[in-house]
Amino acid sequence: MSWFQFVVKVYYDMPRIEEKKLLKALEDAGLKAVPFNVTREPLPLNGIEEHIPLIRAVSMFKSLYTAAALEANSLKPINSSFTIMYSGDKILTYSILASHNIPIPKTIVSLNGDSTVKAYLQMGFPLVDKPPIGSWGRLVSLIRDWHEANIVIEHRSMMSSPQMKAHIVQEYVKMPSNRDIRCFVVGDECLGCIYRIPQEGEWRSNVALGANVKKLEDSCDACELALKAAKALKGEVVSIDLFEYQDGLLVNEVNGVPEFKGFMRATGMDVAKKVAEYIKGKVKR
Ligand SMILES: Nc1ncnc2c1ncn2[C@@H]1O[C@H](COP(=O)(O)OP(=O)(O)O)[C@@H](O)[C@H]1O
Numbered sequence: 001m002s003w004f005q006f007v008v009k010v011y012y013d014m015p016r017i018e019e020k021k022l023l024k025a026l027e028d029a030g031l032k033a034v035p036f037n038v039t040r041e042p043l044p045l046n047g048i049e050e051h052i053p054l055i056r057a058v059s060m061f062k063s064l065y066t067a068a069a070l071e072a073n074s075l076k077p078i079n080s081s082f083t084i085m086y087s088g089d090k091i092l093t094y095s096i097l098a099s100h101n102i103p104i105p106k107t108i109v110s111l112n113g114d115s116t117v118k119a120y121l122q123m124g125f126p127l128v129d130k131p132p133i134g135s136w137g138r139l140v141s142l143i144r145d146w147h148e149a150n151i152v153i154e155h156r157s158m159m160s161s162p163q164m165k166a167h168i169v170q171e172y173v174k175m176p177s178n179r180d181i182r183c184f185v186v187g188d189e190c191l192g193c194i195y196r197i198p199q200e201g202e203w204r205s206n207v208a209l210g211a212n213v214k215k216l217e218d219s220c221d222a223c224e225l226a227l228k229a230a231k232a233l234k235g236e237v238v239s240i241d242l243f244e245y246q247d248g249l250l251v252n253e254v255n256g257v258p259e260f261k262g263f264m265r266a267t268g269m270d271v272a273k274k275v276a277e278y279i280k281g282k283v284k285r
């Protein structure tokens with residue numbers, strides 16, 4: 001052990017397997033890894049000693065506010081509040097991707113029930129409706145007719161937050177067998193990509209919903225697009241989800257606090273080690 005170890009604090013709310021692996025990998029890389037529970041400890045906006053913050057709270061707002069509070073201390077969290085905010089809200093994600101000419105699914109945003117009816121008419125069935133904030137496939141709905149449409153509009157109108165009342169109305173992209181592609185980016189490097197294949201009877205490809213994972217052998221095109229998306233969102237450690245569309249690819253999502261157990265299972269790659277090496281590289285500079 002060296003006489004001086006640079007401190008990396010891992011800011012979490014619910015420790016998952018990823019956070020445990022990251023803490024161990026950071027220690028293995030010779031850094032001092034300190035877990036910090038953002039639901040138990042307050043965050044002063046000044047006076048925090050120098051360290052590298054790794055933001056890993058499951059809650060998007062806890063991650064966002066933690067990153068912002070640390071930036072107030074002139075620290076540089078991975079990822080930044082910009083990346084977490086823009087990746088954590090799908091309306092912001094799609095807007096910034098589109099403004100960088102990065103291909104996304106055909107999308108209409110509507111902010112209440114009346115305009116959602118018009119958005120559905122413009123899009124045509126089948127379509128996908130999802131709220132701007134969410135993960136693990138929750139509230140992501142496939143709508144095939146007005147019966148399903150009215151149920152979704154009614155349920156979402158009952159939600160209290162303005163974000164959850166907003167609708168992202170999207171073309172239903174029929175990917176081969178509903179699979180999608182997840183790529184993992186660390187710094188300027190794309191570690192590779194995997195297919196996420198929904199289990200029988202499920203159309204959403206979230207690993208949290210039981211999707212199977214398989215390594216993508218030729219990931220050049222996917223990686224190229226993933227790196228562009230990561231750059232648009234200024235992401236340092238991000239995963240990017242892509243849809244296969246006609247002869248090309250579309251970006252569906254950027255995750256600013258990415259899970260990676262499925263990616264590790266499919267690729268055999270030690271993602272936590274890659275992240276720790278990347279952070280160590282920043283300390284040396
Ligand atoms: N426009 C779409 N067309 C087809 N499938 C979609 C579409 N949008 C989402 N899905 C499916 O639903 C899953 C969850 O949607 P996503 O937008 O990634 O939200 P979450 O943040 O909950 O993962 C995606 O992985 C994909 O399988």
Ligand SMILES: [Mg+2]
Pocket residue numbers: 136137206241253
């Ligand atoms: Mg997703």
